[in-house]
Amino acid sequence: MGSWYWWMILGMAVVTYIPRAIPLAFLEGKELPQTLQNVLRNIPYAVLGALIFPAIFFIQENIWYGVIGAIAAFGIAFTGANVMIVVLGSIAVLAVLSLII
C-alpha cells in the first residue's frame, strides 16, 4: 500500500474516535432533562436486542449454526450462568455440532 493508506487510517481513526469521545467528554457534569435520561437508560437493553437480532442467526452460511447457537446461548443464560460460561458453553455446543455435521 502507498502513503494514501496511512492518510486513510488517520481519517478512519478520527471519524471513529469523534462519536465515541464527544458525549463522554462534553456531557461530563451536565444534568440532562429527565426524559432524555430515561431514554438513555433504556439504550443498553435496546442495543443488545439490536446487536443480537437478527445477526445471531447468520453467523455461518449454514443457518443451523445460528439457530442452535442462539438456543444454546439463551438456554445456558437462563440457568443463571455467568457470561463466560454462556460464551464457552455456546462454543462447545457448536463445536460438537460441527463435528457431527
Added chain:
Amino acid sequence: MNGREFSSGLKAGTSIAVGYFPIALTFGLLAKTTGLSLIEAVAMSIFVYAGAAQYISLSLITAGVAPAVIVLNTFIVNIRHFLMTAALNEKMQPDDRWKKALYAFGITDESFSVLATQKGNKLSTAFAVGVIVIAYGSWVIFTAIGHLIGANLPQFLQASMSIALYAMFVGLLVPSMRGNRKVVSLALIAGAVNSLFYFTEWLSTGWAIMVSTLASAIFIEWISRKGVAH
C-alpha cells in the same frame, strides 16, 4: 488508579477478549490476502479499533474504492457509538474530561454492552479501563497473529467460535430480562425493528442498529410515561 477496580474490569472484559480472538485473527489473515503488510494491518487495529468498519474497509480496498469514500463509510458505520457513549456517560462516575476522552477510544459495541449492563450504581474509570485494556489487547495482538501465521483456525473451531460475541450479548442481556418486562420489551422491539431493516435492506447495518435502538428506547419511555399519567 484503583487496582482492585482495574482487575475486576479485566475480569469482566475477558469474554470480549475471547470473542475478539477469532474475528481479529481472521481480520489479520484477510488483511494479508488484501495485500496489507503486518505493520499496516496492525496499525489499523491499533488506531481505528472498530471491527465491522475494518472488515468493510478491506473489501473496499480490494474493490479499488477511493480512500475518502472508505473514511466516509467508516464514519457512517461507527456513528452508532455516539448513542452508546451518551448512554454510558450516565453510568460512569464523574472524572476529568481528558480521562473520559481517553477511555472513550475503547468504547465498542462489546465494551459498551459489558459496561452498561454492570449491576450497581456508578462505574469507576479504573473498571472501564480494565474492560477496555483486555478487549483492545486481544484485538491488536490477534490481528498481528492472524497476519503472521496467515492461516485460519480449523474449520470446526472457526464456525463454532463465531457464536462467541453473540453469546456474550445474550449472557449480558438475560440476567436483566428476568422478571423485568421493560427490559424484555426494549430488547425484543429493537431486535424486531432491526430485523425489519435487515430483511428489507432499507438501512445499512450501522444505521439500522442506531435507528432501531433509538426507536425502541423512545417508544418504551413514551409507553411508561403514559402508564404513569393514567
